[in-house]
Amino acid sequence: MIRAEQLRIACGDFRLGPVDLSIPAGSYLTLLGPSGAGKTILLEALMGLLKPAAGRVLLNGEEMAAQPPERRNIAYLPQDLALFPHLSVQDNILFGSRVRRLDPAASRDRLAELVAMLDLEGPLTRRDISTLSGGEKQRVALARALLPNPQLLFLDEPHSALDAGITRQLQIKLRQINRELGVTILHVTHDQEEAFMLGGQIAVLIDGRLQQLGSSDEIYYGPANLSVARFLRHQNIFSLTVAERLPDGRMRLRGELDLVCASGRDLPVGTRVAVGIRNEEVTLIRPDRPVGDDLRDNLFAAVIVDIFGFGGYHTLVVKIRESPATIELNLPNCAFRDLGLGTGDKVRISLRARSLWVLPPDDGEPRGQHSYMEG
Amino acid sequence: MTPHHNRAFRLALVLPLGLLAGYFLLLLGGQAPYLNGSTLRAELSSSTLLDAIRLSLVSATIATLAALAFAVPAGYALARLNFPGKRLLDTLLDLPVVLTPVALGTLILMALNTPPGRFLHSLGLTLPFTVAGVIAAQFTVVVAMAVRMLKASFEEISPRYEQVARLLGCSAGGSFLRVTLPLARRGIIASFILCWARAIGEFGATVMVAGTARGQTATLPSSIYLAMSAADLSRAVVLILILILISFAVLFLVRLVGGRRP
Known part of the structure; x- marks a missing residue:
């Protein structure tokens, strides 16, 4: 329903784009990227608050260049919420209905619906918005945004000032709003965990360019390029060379590690590649256990050189024997306790062939499907 | 320590x-030794003194309202818009604040002899030795100050409020009227009061443009000057006392308004 075509934005020295992005009606798209990537600028261009240098924005197939922000029917929840300090809670929520001269009776019904949905019975009676808690302010801002019945809801890091518990409740509310009210949501965040938790499609924006667009799993396990891999905190990245194409279609790679990988990429022998695997996909094999067939290909003897605890899990840093490579892997606390591991212990690890991703190493070009449709 | x-x-x-x-x-x-009950009563019942008070109050109010009518949009434009030559224009608008009022008054008189000045004269606007001249002089002295204060007020208000208002359905003008202007209320009131206080105390430019005709163009400050030049100390003291009372009331009001939440 909203579509950016070859959108380019110039803001001071910053250049964004060209961005091609399409968000179908009713979907939940998370725009993920580090700070300074241009996420807010992209939102502002889609909303009509910023004039693009080139390209166009289409809303339901209609070109938006001549439409001011107030005619786009997009609701906006900025990072600082921007609740109007001179208005009461109720006047804040009803602002859009009054400005648009919506039917007062219908607005009251909508208000009642939103108050029930967002648990605003208490806050609704407050005259001074500065007396609201952080979570209440956010729900009031959400109700204000949703009251005029927008087609689209744009959220710009709305949870940045809240503690984790309240953030989780609001994330659940946002998914409910998406499902029950049918509002299409574009949610900007720098928080990977939030992007994956929200569960819809994810677009990764880094350095003003849309690097990848896909499902949570596609993004998590198959970064489109090294910038995405580094931003998503892939710790195990190796520089290797394609040594052999195996008869079963897999590739043998040589370098600091000798690996077999199941990548579908058709790369000729001799190509330099970057190969990676997520910490969670590295398997630690107990000394007394037999090795399963799928773990035999990339099996290495290693020594634990460091251990970090992260509350719910431990990260082990292991040095591969007879190789300069070190690898990180995560173990849930229960497994870590059962194994009774310590630094200096000898272990075996396996890098499952199908869990490895492969990229040409200096791949600056963003890749991946930059628009998606439902189904 | x-x-x-x-x-x-x-x-x-x-x-x-x-x-x-x-x-x-x-x-x-x-001034206390020069003040006694009988001169105070006598001066307060004199019509020229009442004329001076009335002229000062009326001219300062009109000049300040006119200044705000220009300064609200101009201050907002300087706070929000970016355009080539903005810094130069900003500096130009600062000039009347640093220029001595006597020089400003002289410049007003000279400007009357330019084509735009002659055009205004042909429309019936005469400034020298008229009440309009008093108002023009006070306006010229305070308007730059008003622009400066209002620019600062608008800059304090996050543009995010206007952006959210736009997406909720306001036009650019609507978001200014419904959100920005109410949020700038305190700054606007404070600048009204300070400009008014500055206008009521204005002497140099007013004397240059409108002179000091008793009962006609003599404001409180020019009446003080007239009284002192005629060595009429008791009259000067009464005028000063009135000016002090008005100024004190106004400054106190600024504190009250400034200390209150919007």
């Missing part, structure tokens, strides 16, 4: 403060 150092530091702060307060009280109290 030892208690001894603390005392010395406090003394270094309080001593200048005390000296200043004493100096101002001396200035205020110095």
Whole structure:
């Protein structure tokens, strides 16, 4: 329903784009990227608050260049919420209905619906918005945004000032709003965990360019390029060379590690590649256990050189024997306790062939499907 | 910091403060010997004095309202818009604040002899030795100050409020009227009061443009000057007292307004 075509934005020295992005009606798209990537600028261009240098924005197939922000029917929840300090809670929520001269009776019904949905019975009676808690302010801002019945809801890091518990409740509310009210949501965040938790499609924006667009799993396990891999905190990245194409279609790679990988990429022998695997996909094999067939290909003897605890899990840093490579892997606390591991212990690890991703190493070009449709 | 150092530091702060307060009280109290009940009654019933008070109040109010009518949009434009030559224009608008009012008054008179000045004259607007001249002089002195204050007020308001208002359905003008202007209310009231106080005390430019005709163009400050030049001390003292009372009331009001939440 909203579509950016070859959108380019110039803001001071910053250049964004060209961005091609399409968000179908009713979907939940998370725009993920580090700070300074241009996420807010992209939102502002889609909303009509910023004039693009080139390209166009289409809303339901209609070109938006001549439409001011107030005619786009997009609701906006900025990072600082921007609740109007001179208005009461109720006047804040009803602002859009009054400005648009919506039917007062219908607005009251909508208000009642939103108050029930967002648990605003208490806050609704407050005259001074500065007396609201952080979570209440956010729900009031959400109700204000949703009251005029927008087609689209744009959220710009709305949870940045809240503690984790309240953030989780609001994330659940946002998914409910998406499902029950049918509002299409574009949610900007720098928080990977939030992007994956929200569960819809994810677009990764880094350095003003849309690097990848896909499902949570596609993004998590198959970064489109090294910038995405580094931003998503892939710790195990190796520089290797394609040594052999195996008869079963897999590739043998040589370098600091000798690996077999199941990548579908058709790369000729001799190509330099970057190969990676997520910490969670590295398997630690107990000394007394037999090795399963799928773990035999990339099996290495290693020594634990460091251990970090992260509350719910431990990260082990292991040095591969007879190789300069070190690898990180995560173990849930229960497994870590059962194994009774310590630094200096000898272990075996396996890098499952199908869990490895492969990229040409200096791949600056963003890749991946930059628009998606439902189904 | 030892208690001894603390005392010395406090003394270094309080001593200048005390000296200043004493100096101002001396200035205020110095006129007491020249003031007595009978002259006060006599002066307060004189029509020229009442004319001066009335002219000062009316002209300062009109000049300030006119200044705000320009300064609200101009200050907002300087706070929000980016355009080539903005810094130059900003500096140009600062000039009347630093220029001595006597020079400003002279410049107004000279501008009357330019094509736009002659055009205004042909429309029936005459400034020299008229009440319109008093208002024009006061407007010229205070308008730059008003632009400066309002620009600062608008800059304090996050543009995010206007952006959210736009997406909720307001036009650019609508978001200004419904959100920005109410949020700038305190700054607008404060700048009205300060500009008004500056206008009512204005002397240099007013005298240059409108002169000091008693009962016609003589404001409170020019009446003080007239009284002193005629060595009429008791009259000057009464006028000063009235000016002090008005100024004090206005400044106190600024404190009240400034200290209140929007």
